[in-house]
Amino acid sequence: MRVWRLAIAAAVGLLATTAGTARAQIGVVVSAASDYRYRGVSFSEGAPEGSIAVAWDDPGGVYAGAEVMGDSARGGRLLGHMEYLGYAKRVGGDVTLDLGATNIAYRPAYGGSADNPEVYLGLRKGVARLYAYYSPRYFTPGVKTLYLAADAGLPLARRWRLFGHLGLLETLTIPYGQAFGSRFDGKAGVGVNVLGGEVQLAWTTRRSEPSGPVRIRAGNALVVSVSRGF
Amino acid sequence: MTRAKFWALMALLLFWLAGTAPAVSATTGASAPSSERRLLVMLRLPPDHEGLGSDSGGGYGESPGHAARRRFAGGLAKANGLTVIDDWPMPLLGVDCFVMEAPEGRSAVETAERLSREKGVAWAQPVGLYRTGASPAGDTLYRFQPAARLWRLADLHQVATGRGVRVAVVDSRIQANHPDLLGQIETSQNFVTDHSLAAERHGTAVAGIIAARAGEGGGIVGVAPSSRLMALRACWQTGSAPGAPTLCDSLTLALALHYAVEHGAQVVNLSLSGPPDVLLGRLVDIAIARGATVVGAYDPALAGGGFPASHAGVVAVADAESAEARSPGVFAAPGRDIPTTQPGGRWFLVSGDSYAAAHVSGLFALMRERDRRARSGAALVATRGGGIDACASVLRAAGPCACGCARTENAVTAHP
Numbered sequence: 207m208r209v210w211r212l213a214i215a216a217a218v219g220l221l222a223t224t225a226g227t228a229r230a231q232i233g234v235v236v237s238a239a240s241d242y243r244y245r246g247v248s249f250s251e252g253a254p255e256g257s258i259a260v261a262w263d264d265p266g267g268v269y270a271g272a273e274v275m276g277d278s279a280r281g282g283r284l285l286g287h288m289e290y291l292g293y294a295k296r297v298g299g300d301v302t303l304d305l306g307a308t309n310i311a312y313r314p315a316y317g318g319s320a321d322n323p324e325v326y327l328g329l330r331k332g333v334a335r336l337y338a339y340y341s342p343r344y345f346t347p348g349v350k351t352l353y354l355a356a357d358a359g360l361p362l363a364r365r366w367r368l369f370g371h372l373g374l375l376e377t378l379t380i381p382y383g384q385a386f387g388s389r390f391d392g393k394a395g396v397g398v399n400v401l402g403g404e405v406q407l408a409w410t411t412r413r414s415e416p417s418g419p420v421r422i423r424a425g426n427a428l429v430v431s432v433s434r435g436f
Numbered sequence: 437m438t439r440a441k442f443w444a445l446m447a448l449l450l451f452w453l454a455g456t457a458p459a460v461s462a463t464t465g466a467s468a469p470s471s472e473r474r475l476l477v478m479l480r481l482p483p484d485h486e487g488l489g490s491d492s493g494g495g496y497g498e499s500p501g502h503a504a505r506r507r508f509a510g511g512l513a514k515a516n517g518l519t520v521i522d523d524w525p526m527p528l529l530g531v532d533c534f535v536m537e538a539p540e541g542r543s544a545v546e547t548a549e550r551l552s553r554e555k556g557v558a559w560a561q562p563v564g565l566y567r568t569g570a571s572p573a574g575d576t577l578y579r580f581q582p583a584a585r586l587w588r589l590a591d592l593h594q595v596a597t598g599r600g601v602r603v604a605v606v607d608s609r610i611q612a613n614h615p616d617l618l619g620q621i622e623t624s625q626n627f628v629t630d631h632s633l634a635a636e637r638h639g640t641a642v643a644g645i646i647a648a649r650a651g652e653g654g655g656i657v658g659v660a661p662s663s664r665l666m667a668l669r670a671c672w673q674t675g676s677a678p679g680a681p682t683l684c685d686s687l688t689l690a691l692a693l694h695y696a697v698e699h700g701a702q703v704v705n706l707s708l709s710g711p712p713d714v715l716l717g718r719l720v721d722i723a724i725a726r727g728a729t730v731v732g733a734y735d736p737a738l739a740g741g742g743f744p745a746s747h748a749g750v751v752a753v754a755d756a757e758s759a760e761a762r763s764p765g766v767f768a769a770p771g772r773d774i775p776t777t778q779p780g781g782r783w784f785l786v787s788g789d790s791y792a793a794a795h796v797s798g799l800f801a802l803m804r805e806r807d808r809r810a811r812s813g814a815a816l817v818a819t820r821g822g823g824i825d826a827c828a829s830v831l832r833a834a835g836p837c838a839c840g841c842a843r844t845e846n847a848v849t850a851h852p
Contacts, residue, residue, distance in 0.1 A: 231482065231508065231556075233500030261487060261500030265480035265530070271487050271500065294485035300527060300698065302483045330484050332698065337486065402506070435503020 231263040237433035242275055242285065245353070245373055246391030246412030248427065249312050250277035250285055267294045269306075286312040292326075304328040304337075312345065320345040324353070334358045348381030365399040369408075389413065395429075403434035472565070474521065475544045476687060476715060477512065477551055478531035478558040479505045502532070508556060509534040516547060524687075526694050528722050531558050533715070535687060559714055566689060566710030566743075568607070568638045568671060568682040568733075568790050581656055582770040583645075583795055586756075587826035589657060593650070595834050598660025598801035604701035605797075606692045607642050607708075608671040608682050611635030611779045616648035616655045622664040623699070627691040628672045635779035636673040638682040641786050642707050643667065644777030645794040646801070655783045656775055659798025662805075666701055668692035671708065686713050693719040697726060702804055704728050705797035706750075707790030709735030709742035717747055724749040729804070729811045731797045733789040736760040751800070751813045753793040756823050760789075767816060768823045769795040799826055807833035 235258070241248050242255040249255075254277065261271035270291045277285040292306020304327070311321035322345050328337035337355045344351040354376070359369040371393040395408025411426045482501060506523065509532075513520045518536040525532045538544050544562035551560035583589050602622065609632070612621045620643070647665050648658035670692035671684035689708075693716065696704050704723055709732070720730050732744035734754040740746030741760070745753075754761040755771025762768075771792030778784045796816075803810035810833040817828035 231501050231504035233502070233504030233507070235500045235503060259500060261504075263482040263501040263504065265482045267483050267485075269482065269485050269487060269501075290487050292485055292487070294483035296483050296530070302485070304483070304485045306486060308486070326486060328486055335484075435500055436507055 231265075233261050233263070233435050235259045235261070235433055235435040237431060239429055239431035241427055241429045242277060243393075243410050243427060243429060244310065244312075245375065246389075246393070246410050249275070251315060252427070253277050255285055268292075269294065284313060286310060294330075300332050302330040304330060308339075333360055344375075344377075346381075348379065349377060350379040352376045352378055362396075367397050368395070369397060370394045403432060406431045406433075472563075473538045473540070473542070473544055474563040474685075474687070475518075475536055475538065475548045475551070475560055476563060476690075477509060477534045477536055477548075477560045478529075478715070479509060479534065479556060480558050481505075481525055481527060481530050481532045483530075484527065505532045505534075509536075512536075512551065512554060512557070516551065517542070518547070524691060524694075526690070526719075528694055528697055529715075529718055533687070533690070535563075561686070561714050564686045564711045564713045564716075564743075566671070566684040566686075566708045568684075568708045568788075581775055582773070583659060583826075584657070586770055586823070587659070587795070587799070589659065592659075592802060592826055592830055593657075593661070595830050596660075596802040596805040597650070598647070598663030598798065599805050601660065601663045601703065601801040601804050602666060602699075602701050603646055603660065603663045603703040603705060603797055603801050604666040604668055604692075604696035605639060605643050605646065605705050606668045606670050606684075606689060606696065607639035607705070608636035608673050609634065609669045610639040610643040610665070610667040611777070611781070612667065614640060614644070614777045614779075614781055616644055616658075616777045616783075617665075618649070620647045620649055620658075620661075620663075620665050621667045624667040624669075625692070625695055626669040627688045627695075628669055630672060632672070636671075636682065637778055637784075638671065638673065638707070638790065639667070639669065640779050641774075641776045641784075642705060642790060642794040644783075645774060645791055646705065646798040648777055655777065659795055660801035660805075663703075663798070663801040666696060666699065668695055682708075684708055684710075686715055689713075690715050690719055693723065697723045697728065701728055702808075703797050703800045704730045705794055706730065706732045706744050707793045709733055709738055709745060709789075711738075712743045712746070716743065720744055720747050720750060724811075727808070727811055729797075729800045731793050731800065733793040734760055734763070734766050735789065741766065749812065751796060751816075753796045754789050755787070755792045758789070761823075765813075767796060767813060767818075768792070769799075771795070796824065799824065799829060802830050803833035806830065806835075 238256045240254050241252055242250040255275050257273055257275040259273035263269045272289045274287045275285040276283055288310040290308035294302050294304040297303045307325045309323040313319045322341050324339040324341040326337055326339040328335055335357045339353040341351045355373045357371045359367050361367050373391045375389040390413040393408055393410045395406055397404050397406040408429050509520055513536050517539055521535040521537050523534045538547050548560040548562050551557055643665055646658050647660055647663050648656045650657045650661040670688040671682050673682050674680045723730055730750045732750045732752055734741035734745040734752045741752050744750045752766045753769050754766050756768035757772045769792040771789055772787045773785050774791045775783055775785055817825045817832055819825045
């Protein structure tokens, strides 16, 4: 956790030192969703959640951000938080190389907490992107994973878009003889930009129930969300 | 909080969106009447990256970066008495293009200069107005096209027909179901606000010269009948009278060019002219850097032939029968009394540098079918009279062959 705290501190430091310059762009997004799903798994146990996020972007390519989530099942109390820090560079044409680190921490309703620190490397081209994430501790100490994700967003009209996501989680190291297999997750939906924000309707799915120590809700779900940046 | 409370909260959030949404119109591009008061303000666009807004995580619609730029643009607009009309991210240029409108009586040029000096603004510019260089010349179809004789189209088509080459026609609306254009248009996009669905003369005429299909339409044959057209509407016809001009502006052209580059156009036809423009110039540079051939019509009324003809790397083309066809660096092509496709499934004769440019765009499609490296004006071969030797140009791209074009008797020299 110490590394991640340092990373967050570095991000906050960057924000603080550049907040006064017009070059860096700082945005805040407030959102609400009928369910908080992370790679097909509900962190809010099917309950609605709300979140607030702040992101910092330097046109030179360095970026950082943090988000806190609260869910209705626990009276809006903290559900989790996420931080990231990375660097993206256009490497010719419309291809962008993206690398960075992220951490998402999650507090199950029955107590305790789990987190997933990851480093990632991705390629983005046009509407498509491919990412690989390596985690030394995928919500469980000793569980090392590789997550491969393919995403695409297809503009339908000026304010409408279709988006899709396919993910594959491979467990590299399994402690205590636990049975973690390959897991697939998918997401497809439509987003519409209205009145300066976006409303999304997405269908998410996850194949194979994980058997980790944390109790989770997975399977298929239809998620409605609305977000607004300012 | 219960689910009911959540949905109530969501409704409140939507209500809040409605109350705090900036004055951004839901329209596309720009229309002629207010173009002179509009300006384009470019904010730097960081490279796209992982994080909030990514679908692999929670998945937000609006990216915080975009929200930040929108907020910054709103602040700029407020401080300068402007209205934000719309915004268009242009990742190819690394900018987010905000369209703003100055109040009545305010100079868009001066406002743009002032905004260009603001921190965080890459540059700002007024919206330039462009027009197509063409005039209708009658209503009777000639039995023979000038290019059929001067460029020996039948012989050219033994060597190449433009198969597999994508040609972007940045122009007014093309009649896609014209008998000579049926099946020739691969993609069609509209970047003009008016939502008009009516086919327009200039775009339809240019498309026919480039890619009218051979054998089945019963009308004309395009220079590159097997090429695939990208019909990108960036211009609008200002009336139904035969002489009504066709206009475009910086924004609509930029959106169309951006689309053309993003979608791999190999030839970009710009049968139009207007003032030099930073945004358009950069997009043309990117198009050329990515290997596209950009063909522009030479306008004798503007310095250097106007933009885009005067822009470095653009193949500038004039009507072979005009005086400007002999200007250095200008290529001459048929542009007088050209029978071509027109709205309503008809054919008319047209004249102008626009149509000369369309001929050369078609010619490049032929050359690029045979040699992808045939991209610039240097790939064209000139006749002694200063025109383009189409056969020699295609043969140079194709290499030796035993086709009709090989019998060309014109002396071949490199164009100056």
